[in-house]
Structures are given as C-alpha cells and as structure tokens.
Amino acid sequence: MSAALPDASHLRSIECRTRLCRIETEHADSEQSLSFMQKAFMSVERQVWNGAFVSVRGEPSVNGKISTVTYLAREGVDLPMEELFAPGDEDAQALQ
Template sequence: MGLLSYGVSRLAVASDVNAGEPGARETTELQRLKAQVRELEGSVAHSERLAREAQVAARATGPRVDTPVAPDPSSVDMSPPDAEAIAAVHEEPTPDEAVARMDARFFGEAVDTAWSHGATRRAERLGAVLPQGARIVSLECRSSMCRLQMSHPSQDAFHKFLREGLMEAADAWDGPFMAALTGTPGQAGEVEAVAYLARAGVDLAP
C-alpha cells in the first residue's frame, strides 16, 4: 500500500507542473499520463477496499483452527478426591483377606523337597509348646513357607502360643511368620488359627 501511494503522488505532481507552464496545451502524451493516474487511483481504491474486507472477514471468522484454546473452567473437575477411595487404597487387609491371599500364595507354590523336609521337622517341634487344649490340625511345607493349621481353646491360648512358641522360645522359628485366627473367637475349644512360617529372607507381606 505504501509503494502504490507514493507512485501516484509523483505522477500527479508531474501533471500539475506541465499544466502550469505558459502556453502549454494538452497533448496526447499529457492525456495518456492523466489516464494512467486515474487508473492508478482506481487501483489504489480497489486495494484499500479489499484490505478492509479482509480485516472484517478475519474478525468474523474468529481464531484460527490451529490456535490453542484454553479449556472451559466449568468442564474441569475441581472437586476434592473421594475420601472413601483414598481410604480403600491405603486400607490394611482384614485377617480373612490376609489369610485368603496367603493361602493362594502357598497353594500356588511347588514343593522344594530339600527345604520342606527340614522345615517340616522344625515346625513339628512347635507342637511341644502349644498351650494345654491346643493341637495341630495340619502341617505342610512347600518351597518358601510352611502352613500350620491349629485349634486353640481360647484367644488367650492362641496369643500365648505366639508369644512363647514363636517369639520368646530359644528354638523358635528362624524366619518370618504370620498368624491369624480363622474361627469364631470366644467359643471354648473351637478357636481355629493358621500360621505361615516362612524360610529366612522371604517377605510375607500379603
């Protein structure tokens, strides 16, 4: 636009100078120059009109398709996390859940004959420290742990076995263990429990 305006101004000034000379008359060349000036003026006006129309069209169509658009704040979920969902993630398993997981892990193991033979003999010695009225229901050892199922006359008897048989005894089990009640507590002679006795170095976290 600047170059077009500048060229039209020079042509217009030249025609005015020629017309002001004494005795000048309009020649064919002067008429041709005037015609060119009118054509250039019309071209400039047309260009300016096109430029204005382009600006109006740009404002009407809005942003370009590839222009990033910020998300609508109303569509963003700003609500706090569900407290129950958070608690469910961090909640410790119940005794029944822990036993179910450990059973699935134990019965999914193969048998390590060399280790299970010696582990069975060590676990059988725990029968000697069972409280009066308690007994071993079943005992089985596989590759990384033994499963000891017991019956106790009461919860107190079960806790006594854990304390004196697995924690304080000199010949207590040499690896980690986990034990839990599986029967209905409070009924004399009917409290069942299970203990998982792992070999040294095994993680028993359910």
C-alpha cells in the first residue's frame, strides 16, 4: 500500500476489524490524494484490494494538507454506508 503513496504523502494509520479496515493518509494536496486512490484501489495493475471501498477526503488543513480516510470492506462484504456516515462515532460502529 505504501508503494502507491505519492512522495509527499504519509500513511497515518491502519485499523482492521472483522468487517472492514480503515486507512488514514495525509497528502500535500487533493491531486496527490486522488493519485493515491487511483493507484491503490482502482488500477488493475496495482490493485491492493478485492473488496468494496470508499474514500472520504477532508477539507485542507491550515497548512494545506489533505487527510483522506478510506474504508475497505472484506471481500464479499458490503460497506456499511449508513454506519460509516451516521452522526456520532461512526468509526466505532462501522469497524465492529
């Protein structure tokens, strides 16, 4: 996965549970965030995951960096979209 990160990007965290994984990355700008998503999750040659995924980009921070959270469902498991985007502590609910 880190091979798909652009030079100025960083892997912040990875957390996996029974149904899905949560990956948080930081990028210099939205172009790098998009580049990472395309290389890691959409490129047939480099695809690192066979299950469904969704990525959510945050607003640029004060220093202009973009934080991206990607949820990867286990192969054959649907993404729990309602839990991921529900108000409250959706990470805790969705990662169960």
